[in-house]
Amino acid sequence: MPFSTGKLLLCLFAVTASSAGALAQDTLQTMPRFDRYEKLRRDIAGSVKRGSVTPKWSEDSSTFTYDLDGKVYKFDIATLKATETNEKPTPTAPVARNRRGNRVGAPERGRQFTTSLSEDGKLKATTRDRNVYISGVDGKNEFAVTTEGSAATRIKFGIASWVYGEELGVRDAMWWSPDSKKLAFYKFDESKVKDYFLQYDQTKVQDTLDTEAYPKAGAPNPVVTLYVYDLESKQTTTVDAHFGDTALGEYVFDVRWSPDGKEVLFNRSDRKQKTLQLCAADPTSGKCRVIVEESQPQSWAENHPTMQFLEDKNRFIWGSERNGYKNLYLYDLSGKLINAITQNEFDTTGIVTVDEKAGNLFYLCRSGNGPYLQQLNRVSLDGTGNTRITDPSLSHTVSIAPDGKHFVDVSQTIDTPPVSVLLDAEGKKVADIAKSDLTAFDKLRLRKTKRMTFTAADGKTTCYGTLQFPSDFSESRKYPVIVGVYGGPESSGGPETFQTPNPITELGFLVASFDGHGTGGRGKAFRDAVYGKLGIVEIDDQAAGAKSLLDLHYVNGRIGIYGTSYGGYASLMCLLRHPEVFSVSCSSSSVTDWLNYDSIYTERYNGLPDATENQAGYDNGKAVKYAANLKGKLMLYYGTADNNVHPSNTIQLVQALEAAGKQYDMQVGPDRGHTQMNANRMWEYFITHLILEKPKDNLKVMWNRRKREKATANS
Numbered sequence: 001m002p003f004s005t006g007k008l009l010l011c012l013f014a015v016t017a018s019s020a021g022a023l024a025q026d027t028l029q030t031m032p033r034f035d036r037y038e039k040l041r042r043d044i045a046g047s048v049k050r051g052s053v054t055p056k057w058s059e060d061s062s063t064f065t066y067d068l069d070g071k072v073y074k075f076d077i078a079t080l081k082a083t084e085t086n087e088k089p090t091p092t093a094p095v096a097r098n099r100r101g102n103r104v105g106a107p108e109r110g111r112q113f114t115t116s117l118s119e120d121g122k123l124k125a126t127t128r129d130r131n132v133y134i135s136g137v138d139g140k141n142e143f144a145v146t147t148e149g150s151a152a153t154r155i156k157f158g159i160a161s162w163v164y165g166e167e168l169g170v171r172d173a174m175w176w177s178p179d180s181k182k183l184a185f186y187k188f189d190e191s192k193v194k195d196y197f198l199q200y201d202q203t204k205v206q207d208t209l210d211t212e213a214y215p216k217a218g219a220p221n222p223v224v225t226l227y228v229y230d231l232e233s234k235q236t237t238t239v240d241a242h243f244g245d246t247a248l249g250e251y252v253f254d255v256r257w258s259p260d261g262k263e264v265l266f267n268r269s270d271r272k273q274k275t276l277q278l279c280a281a282d283p284t285s286g287k288c289r290v291i292v293e294e295s296q297p298q299s300w301a302e303n304h305p306t307m308q309f310l311e312d313k314n315r316f317i318w319g320s321e322r323n324g325y326k327n328l329y330l331y332d333l334s335g336k337l338i339n340a341i342t343q344n345e346f347d348t349t350g351i352v353t354v355d356e357k358a359g360n361l362f363y364l365c366r367s368g369n370g371p372y373l374q375q376l377n378r379v380s381l382d383g384t385g386n387t388r389i390t391d392p393s394l395s396h397t398v399s400i401a402p403d404g405k406h407f408v409d410v411s412q413t414i415d416t417p418p419v420s421v422l423l424d425a426e427g428k429k430v431a432d433i434a435k436s437d438l439t440a441f442d443k444l445r446l447r448k449t450k451r452m453t454f455t456a457a458d459g460k461t462t463c464y465g466t467l468q469f470p471s472d473f474s475e476s477r478k479y480p481v482i483v484g485v486y487g488g489p490e491s492s493g494g495p496e497t498f499q500t501p502n503p504i505t506e507l508g509f510l511v512a513s514f515d516g517h518g519t520g521g522r523g524k525a526f527r528d529a530v531y532g533k534l535g536i537v538e539i540d541d542q543a544a545g546a547k548s549l550l551d552l553h554y555v556n557g558r559i560g561i562y563g564t565s566y567g568g569y570a571s572l573m574c575l576l577r578h579p580e581v582f583s584v585s586c587s588s589s590s591v592t593d594w595l596n597y598d599s600i601y602t603e604r605y606n607g608l609p610d611a612t613e614n615q616a617g618y619d620n621g622k623a624v625k626y627a628a629n630l631k632g633k634l635m636l637y638y639g640t641a642d643n644n645v646h647p648s649n650t651i652q653l654v655q656a657l658e659a660a661g662k663q664y665d666m667q668v669g670p671d672r673g674h675t676q677m678n679a680n681r682m683w684e685y686f687i688t689h690l691i692l693e694k695p696k697d698n699l700k701v702m703w704n705r706r707k708r709e710k711a712t713a714n715s
Contacts, residue, residue: 028687032508032687036507037504037507040506044501045500047446048498048500049439050418051419051436052436053410054066055408060402061403061405063076064408071084071089075433080430107171109643110162110166111162111165112172117176118180122136122137123180129150130156132229133145134231155187155188157185158186160186161190161215163600164253166601175255185228187227189223192220192221193220193222194213194215199640210641214646216597216598216602217602218609224252225238226266228264228284230284237284239286240281241279247270251600252266253303254304263281265280266278272300272608273300274296274299274301276295278291278318292335296524299524306319306328306350314333317351325346327341327343328341328351330381339382341361341379341382342363344365348363348364349365359380360379362398363378364398365377369392370464371493374395375395375396389427390409393413394411394413397410405424407423408421413496419432445471447469448499449466449501451465451496452464454545456517456541457540457544463514468510469505469510475553480556483571483582484511485563486565487542487566488567494520508691510549510555516538531606532605532617534594534605535577535621535622539578542570543577546581558690559690560583560584561575561584563587565588567588568587568645572636576626577626585635586637589645590638590653592624593624595618596652623653624656627659630662633685634665635666637676639673641671650666
């Protein structure tokens with residue numbers, strides 16, 4: 001293969017270092033501090049006996065059981081005492097995955113279940129050879145519901161387009177009515193969608209070819225249709241999901257039946273995903289109506305708003321960002337807005353429970369002292385009495401008793417280990433349940449993770465990050481930094497939890513992460529800042545976070561970054577667009593040009609790639625555009641069987657790097673899917689280029705520039 005400048009090794013477990021020559025196998029074991037890292041990496045994971053419990057309440061709310069330290073306890077509300085039981089803790093089953101990274105027992109990435117059982121358990125619907133069949137659960141008396149599906153016509157029934165599974169979370173494509181008399185199902189016409197061809201089984205004597213109708217940004221989408229088959233009349237009805245308007249109904253998803261089974265409910269949006277409608281369809285006539293509409297013309301509308309029915313099966317709680325934050329509203333199925341339940345200027349993160357008898361709703365939100373400190377609030381369904389119940393200085397997860405009189409609260413922060421307590425409905429502590437034990441943590445002399453703040457690249461917005469330290473950290477020494485990143489829109493920004501240090505700190509690194517614009521938990525405008533500018537705003541914020549570390553006297557100015565998928569893209573773009581900040585990048589399974597990626601995800605955040613829409617945004621977000629900027633050390637990785645971010649992304653970048661005369665290093669995952677590079681080879685790479693190599697002149701220039709910038713700011 002003609003990679004004359006870059007060094008290509010088609011082996012997952014080997015890596016070359018372009019400046020130091022080929023490294024021997026198992027080089028990590030010979031590197032500084034490896035023995036310390038190897039000794040501590042297993043101990044760190046178990047260094048904290050966490051005081052977080054997950055209670056299982058009795059139906060009458062008088063007791064709850066919980067696992068702790070390998071034992072099961074039963075707590076009695078009347079006596080406020082816990083007693084050990086003879087039960088065994090619930091085992092945590094490991095998630096089994098195949099070689100391509102797909103979860104075993106679930107549909108493969110982007111796919112759907114091929115069978116659906118009726119609610120009464122007597123029938124099953126099956127999709128086979130692109131058509132839908134119904135039979136008894138034993139497979140007898142099978143008959144065809146559709147016959148038009150075929151590979152030749154590129155039409156399929158009872159199954160969805162790959163991109164629906166990947167980007168809209170569609171795992172089912174057939175839905176039985178509650179009375180088991182009707183079946184709703186998808187039809188997809190992919191005749192206008194271009195195929196992507198992927199070579200599988202390259203490690204075998206004979207390979208295979210995977211062909212997927214994969215709609216890329218700006219290219220034709222599959223045409224979706226929703227049908228309902230009536231078992232009694234044997235008639236199939238076409239749902240009028242498009243209303244004759246091609247703008248709305250481009251995407252039809254989250255299909256389900258109304259609680260009374262009288263209508264089919266679904267979400268639909270336009271191609272740009274700026275408008276989201278909750279719709280209801282008459283299964284007999286196919287006629288549809290709009291119940292709720294959400295519009296975000298400046299960016300994108302949420303595809304999966306919260307929707308929870310009340311006991312009357314007519315009223316429901318609906319989540320909306322219409323005021324700029326995730327709030328809750330009360331509607332009925334006629335589409336009538338009964339009232340706003342919350343009107344907060346912070347995000348709601350989930351409904352915990354609804355006590356209809358008392359007229360109250362308990363929900364989680366970001367009403368704490370910081371944007372990542374999750375709180376429990378209570379509000380009446382009529383929108384009055386909105387009250388925070390938990391301590392705003394901590395982040396909380398809760399489990400409320402069925403009668404709503406008590407709840408178990410697990411509270412913690414980045415540097416405060418979890419504690420579980422029993423509280424009453426007003427938030428008053430009733431009893432201690434469990435607290436964390438840091439004996440082993442302290443014995444290992446581990447250091448707690450530090451919450452940090454920095455100013456975003458816009459020069460005004462305060463953003464947050466974390467910084468982790470080796471156990472023998474000394475402020476009199478200077479350390480290189482490794483940044484772990486994902487960074488994509490609506491990612492990260494989760495509630496704070498206690499963090500043990502990343503074991504790679506013991507190799508002699510500080511480890512950082514930054515939550516810049518686009519990430520969750522801080523309102524719609526904070527996320528919208530990246531719209532149409534993928535690869536610019538969020539990357540500049542990562543650079544701003546990294547630059548802020550240069551003000552710390554114990555940081556030596558050498559910064560590396562790594563990530564996978566969007567994190568691979570972010571780590572690559574940070575190195576190429578900010579070579580004055582980042583010295584080394586390890587980029588796994590990265591998009592390198594958004595024209596290579598699928599329509600639903602890409603257009604949601606970047607608009608359409610044509611001249612009238614956002615061609616400039618796509619051009620500016622291309623990694624290949626900045627290939628000539630490469631100054632630091634770059635390690636690339638891709639899986640040859642990656643059907644999500646295709647290998648062509650990396651290959652196109654390699655072509656650009658070759659044309660620019662740049663050196664790079666590479667790992668390849670033979671027959672692996674959307675995965676990341678071997679971790680040990682990555683740590684070798686960072687040690688080699690951030691610790692063992694002498695600083696380059698450009699690093700000194702950057703360091704002096706930062707000093708001048710700081711001096712100017714102080715003056």
